[in-house]
Amino acid sequence: MSSPVIVYVPRETAAVSMGAHEVAEKIAGLDSVTVVRNGSWGMSWLEPLIEVDTGGQRIGYGPVAAGDVESLVAAGFLQGGDHALKVGPVADIAYLKNQERWTFRRCGLIDPLSVDDYRANGGFKGLEKAFATGPEQVLEQVKTSGLRGRGGAGFPTGIKWQTVADAKGEQKYIACNADEGDSGTFSDRILMESDPLTLIEGMAIAGFAVGANKGYIYLRSEYPLTRRVFAKALTAARESGWLGENIGGSRFSFDIDVHIGAGSYVCGEETAMLESLEGKAGLIRYKPPLPAIEGLFGKPTVVNNVVTLGSVPDIIALGGDAYANYGVGRSKGTLAFQLAGNIKRGGLVEKAFGLTLRQLIEDFGGGTASGRKIRAVQIGGPLGAYFAEQHLDTRLDYEEFAKVGGMIGHGGIVVFDDTVDMAEQARFAMEFCANESCGKCTPCRIGSVRGVEVIDRILANEDREKNVNLLSELCDTMVDGSLCAMGGMTPFPVRSAVKYFPEDFKR
Amino acid sequence: MLLMAVQNEEAKTVHEIATVFGARPEMLVQILHAFVQRYGFISEEAIRQIASEVNLSRADVHGVVSFYHDFRTTEPGRHVVRICQAESCQAMGSRELTSHASRQLGIDMHETTEDGQISLEPVYCLGNCACSPAVMIDEKTYGRVDKNRLDSLLQQCGGRS
Numbered sequence: 040m041s042s043p044v045i046v047y048v049p050r051e052t053a054a055v056s057m058g059a060h061e062v063a064e065k066i067a068g069l070d071s072v073t074v075v076r077n078g079s080w081g082m083s084w085l086e087p088l089i090e091v092d093t094g095g096q097r098i099g100y101g102p103v104a105a106g107d108v109e110s111l112v113a114a115g116f117l118q119g120g121d122h123a124l125k126v127g128p129v130a131d132i133a134y135l136k137n138q139e140r141w142t143f144r145r146c147g148l149i150d151p152l153s154v155d156d157y158r159a160n161g162g163f164k165g166l167e168k169a170f171a172t173g174p175e176q177v178l179e180q181v182k183t184s185g186l187r188g189r190g191g192a193g194f195p196t197g198i199k200w201q202t203v204a205d206a207k208g209e210q211k212y213i214a215c216n217a218d219e220g221d222s223g224t225f226s227d228r229i230l231m232e233s234d235p236l237t238l239i240e241g242m243a244i245a246g247f248a249v250g251a252n253k254g255y256i257y258l259r260s261e262y263p264l265t266r267r268v269f270a271k272a273l274t275a276a277r278e279s280g281w282l283g284e285n286i287g288g289s290r291f292s293f294d295i296d297v298h299i300g301a302g303s304y305v306c307g308e309e310t311a312m313l314e315s316l317e318g319k320a321g322l323i324r325y326k327p328p329l330p331a332i333e334g335l336f337g338k339p340t341v342v343n344n345v346v347t348l349g350s351v352p353d354i355i356a357l358g359g360d361a362y363a364n365y366g367v368g369r370s371k372g373t374l375a376f377q378l379a380g381n382i383k384r385g386g387l388v389e390k391a392f393g394l395t396l397r398q399l400i401e402d403f404g405g406g407t408a409s410g411r412k413i414r415a416v417q418i419g420g421p422l423g424a425y426f427a428e429q430h431l432d433t434r435l436d437y438e439e440f441a442k443v444g445g446m447i448g449h450g451g452i453v454v455f456d457d458t459v460d461m462a463e464q465a466r467f468a469m470e471f472c473a474n475e476s477c478g479k480c481t482p483c484r485i486g487s488v489r490g491v492e493v494i495d496r497i498l499a500n501e502d503r504e505k506n507v508n509l510l511s512e513l514c515d516t517m518v519d520g521s522l523c524a525m526g527g528m529t530p531f532p533v534r535s536a537v538k539y540f541p542e543d544f545k546r
Numbered sequence: 547m548l549l550m551a552v553q554n555e556e557a558k559t560v561h562e563i564a565t566v567f568g569a570r571p572e573m574l575v576q577i578l579h580a581f582v583q584r585y586g587f588i589s590e591e592a593i594r595q596i597a598s599e600v601n602l603s604r605a606d607v608h609g610v611v612s613f614y615h616d617f618r619t620t621e622p623g624r625h626v627v628r629i630c631q632a633e634s635c636q637a638m639g640s641r642e643l644t645s646h647a648s649r650q651l652g653i654d655m656h657e658t659t660e661d662g663q664i665s666l667e668p669v670y671c672l673g674n675c676a677c678s679p680a681v682m683i684d685e686k687t688y689g690r691v692d693k694n695r696l697d698s699l700l701q702q703c704g705g706r707s
Contacts, residue, residue, distance in 0.1 A: 053677050056689035083676030086689075222632030225673040260579070260616055261672050263685045299579055302615035304670060318574035320613035336572075378676065380637035385676030408638070417633055421670075453675070455637045464633070471670070477613075 043073045044117045045092040049147070051079035051232045052264050053225070059087035061105035069112065078233020080147030081375075081387030082134055090129055093119040099129040134384060134403055139365060141373045142350040143226075143389045146233035152271050154279040157236045163281060165352030169244050170289045177248040178204060181351065183359025185371030189226075190216055190307075190344030191419065191448040191524075193437050196351075199341060202331040203249040206339035211251035213242050214316065214335055214342045217258040217265075218300050218307040221420025223379040223451030227345035229387055230375075231258075231265050234349075235272035236281075239295065241348035243286060244355055245341050246293040254295040255335065257312050260302055269297065304421075304475040308523045309342040311477055322477045323523045344449070346375055365391035370436035378404045380417075380453035390435075397431040400454060411456035415464070415540065419448025421471050422528035424535035425464065444535065446528075461540035465533045466494045472529040483526025486517045490533065497544055507544075510537070557595050559584060564599040571600050574610055578617050587618045623658040623665035625703040628682040631668045634675035639692075643679050644668075646693050650700060663704045 048063040049055075066089070067074045082088060088101035098119040100111060107124060114122040126132060129147075140146075149156035157163070169177045182197030203211060215238065219227040231238060242254045258266055273295060276282035284292045298316055300306050306315045310324035313335050334340025350372065354362045363371045370392035376399055378385045383405035390399075396416065400406070407413055415425045424445040426433070433443055440447050455464075469490035476483045490513055496506045514530035521527035537544060563580045567573035577596060581588055588596075588611055597607040611617045629635075629644050644655070647666060651659055658665040674680040677689025683699060691699070 052672075052687055053674055053689060056674050056677055056680065056687045086677070219673060220671055222671045223634045223675045224671075225675055228673045259673075261669060261682070264687070298576060301575055301579065301617060302669075303613065315575060316572075318570075318572040318576070318610070320610050379634040380675065380678060382676075385678075387676075421633060451634075451675070453634045453637055459637065464636070467633075467636070475670075 041071070043071045045073050045075055046117070047075050047077045047090040047092070047097065049079045049087060049089075049233075050076035050151075050264070050268065051086075052228060052262070053083040054079055054086040054088070055264060057086050057102060058104055062087050062089060062103050062108065065105050065108040069117075072117065075150050077149065078146050078151045079229055080129065080135055081143065081229055081389075082132065082384070083386040084384045085126065088126070088129070091117055091119060096128050097130070099126040099132070100124045101126055134386070134388070137403070138389050139373050139391050140389050141353060141362065141365070142237070142346055143230060143234070143375060143387065144353075145237065146229060149234065151233050151235055151268060152275050154236065154275050154281065157234075161353070161356065162236055163240055163287065163352075165355035166240050166244055166247070166281075166287060168355050169247050170287065170291065174204065174248045174250070177244060177355055180355055180359040181248070184354045184362040185359075185366070185369070186347065186350055186354060186362065187370070187437070188344060189346040189350070189374065189449065191221075191446070193447075196343065196347055199331055199343070200245065200249055202329070203251075203339045203341045206332055208339050210253075210338045211249055212335045212338055212340040213245045213249075213251050213254035214313065214330075214340050215242055215254065215256040215348055216307065216309065216312055216342060216344050217256050217262075218312060219259060219262075219345070219449070220304045220307045221422075221449050221451050223417065223453035224377050224420060224449045225379075226375040226377055226387055226450060228262055228265050230345055230349050231262075232268045235269050236276060237349045237352055238345055239272065239276050239282060241351040242295060243282070243291075243293045244351050245343065245348060247291050249339075249341055251341065252293050254293065255316055256295060256297045257300060257306070257316055258297055259300040266297070266299065273297070304471075305477045305523075305525050308525065310523070312342070313340070320477075322479050323525075325522070367391075367393035367434070367436050368438060370438065374435070374447065374450050376435070376450045376452060378452055378454070381407045381409055381456045382454045383408050392436040393434055395432050395434055396426070396452075399435065399452065400431065404454070407454060407456045409456045409458075411458065413454055414457040414459055415455040415461060417453045417455070417464075417532065418451070419446045420451050421468060422524055422531055423448050423451075424531045425461065425539065426535065427539040445531070461536040461543040462494065462498055462546075465536035465544075466491060466498075468529055468532040468536075469494060472525060476525060480520070480522040480526060482517045482520035483522070483529070486513055486521075486526060487529060489513060490517075490529075494533075498546060500546070507537070556585075556589070556592055560592065560595040560599055564596070569599050569601070571602055574600055574602070574607065575614070578611060578614075582617060586622045587620055589619070624663050625684055626665045626667055627700070627703065628667045628669035628672075630670070630672050630674075630678070630680045630682075632671040634671070635679040638678035640679040643681075643691065643693065643696060647696060647700070650697065664700065
């Protein structure tokens with residue numbers, strides 16, 4: 040008897056949303072087949088992308104529906120046979136091959152819940168090195184790497200960790216922000232579903248570096264599959280001794296609790312998230328004090344995004360310099376860009392900073408899904424500016440984007456074709472802010488409501504010039520007077536829409 | 547009598563849930579989630595019970611319940627259909643999809659069909675943006691949902707369509 044053929048079928052939200060469970064069930068019913076539920080490579084447009092291990096090579100087929108399984112069998116897909124859905128060896132697909140994978144290098148490759156798979160692919164090497172070299176070396180390496188917060192703010196991670204390490208107090212915390220609320224972003228989700236042990240390892244390293252024995256993950260409720268996969272990963276880590284008491288045989292103990300958010304966008308702001316973690320309404324806190332000094336339950340707390348923490352294990356394993364070799368200027372390392380909206384090949388693209396928007400959208404993304412002309416691109420979520428054709432050659436790094444009035448944020452890129460109504464998008468930005476404002480400060484709470492009204496008046500041609508000026512002044516007030524980015528950045532999409540697409544506001 | 551029986555049952559559940567999490571105020575959001583998971587919504591009576599379990603005032607609990615979109619205070623339909631209203635899905639026609647759903651079901655956002663089968667709710671991003679537009683029905687996410695796919699999904703929920 041020959042051994043069963045391994046077929047990989049992703050258990051990841053995008054793949055499952057396109058029918059991966061049904062496909063897995065069908066394939067599991069075939070003779071001499073073992074189905075492994077891997078994560079996703081991030082090539083969402085091909086999902087469900089299944090792979091057949093033909094002995095050394097993994098041959099991909101996608102997007103596969105349950106109804107395709109019969110014809111795949113007839114085509115001999117278990118031996119890598121030809122079929123209309125065959126995409127060849129997955130590692131050779133240009134979309135994947137042309138990336139620079141660091142944080143996401145195991146995503147798609149391994150069984151996310153197998154500690155053995157993780158170990159076999161360099162897992163826990165960072166934590167072991169941390170134990171061997173000590174907390175100070177960890178802090179040094181993170182500083183050397185130039186890693187900046189990937190949640191959107193881009194604050195240097197090493198400096199944040201050092202502040203918490205230096206803060207006085209017995210009890211300190213690691214709080215991981217997995218409240219990935221920006222439209223067009225899903226990198227936190229892909230990492231947590233496809234390589235969850237990386238996040239667990241990253242959090243443990245952070246805890247070791249700053250002297251924290253407890254971590255919290257604040258995961259949004261809109262990710263139920265992520266919650267289930269991650270819970271299993273926590274169990275696997277505990278059972279194998281990589282989480283809990285005396286991790287990996289060391290004298291360091293660390294554990295993680297997961298809290299589920301409740302549908303509030305503003306809870307992605309770090310201080311609102313801390314309030315929510317404490318069981319309260321997600322109202323913004325005044326800063327200072329910084330969370331690094333007085334964070335969760337008033338204790339010194341490292342607040343980092345999933346991708347930030349997930350980038351750490353290899354920074355420690357391979358050294359900060361290895362990471363700093365990627366990128367340009369002060370934007371070191373890689374960023375997981377996410378291509379979304381009206382795009383032909385949507386998915387995750389991890390690249391060193393420095394490529395242009397056009398390379399990303401056209402070379403990787405293949406242009407619009409509708410085949411129409413690109414008209415607008417929103418970068419950095421609902422608080423990010425809208426860009427037009429003339430900006431497509433802007434280089435993607437934190438500083439270059441700040442120069443053109445934008446921000447890279449969490450790396451989400453949403454493409455719109457020429458059917459978009461930019462006045463409607465500007466109005467939506469204000470409306471969203473009105474819906475999601477925590478209500479603590481007036482510019483955000485009231486300004487957003489007035490913003491919707493003023494845009495409506497402009498569109499109705501009431502005192503056009505006066506109202507256009509009023510909108511501009513209102514935006515100034517929100518930018519200058521809001522407590523956090525919710526009110527402070529909502530004007531970015533509004534202003535950019537008015538500036539680059541003025542014709543849409545004249546009807 | 548029946549109402550009292552229901553209230554007793556609720557009180558017991560609140561106590562059970564609170565015990566699982568440890569009846570601490572910092573677990574309030576998680577306790578409310580567990581309660582919504584069980585009953586679909588949070589009643590006035592539940593707020594009273596929960597407040598007493600975690601030693602907070604009713605006003606405190608009410609403040610948290612009303613802050614978060616997930617904590618509804620009215621009974622939902624048997625199935626909750628959430629259509630993403632955020633930018634990525636807008637770029638792929640979620641506005642039209644939403645109007646279509648409203649027309650098919652004869653209800654607006656935040657409403658429930660008369661037969662109590664389906665509630666329609668907005669959601670701002672399901673993280674499935676590369677497969678926009680996205681829809682979540684109960685706890686399952688669907689990608690690239692066009693009108694036809696939505697119709698067949700609604701049909702499976704027992705909705706008119």
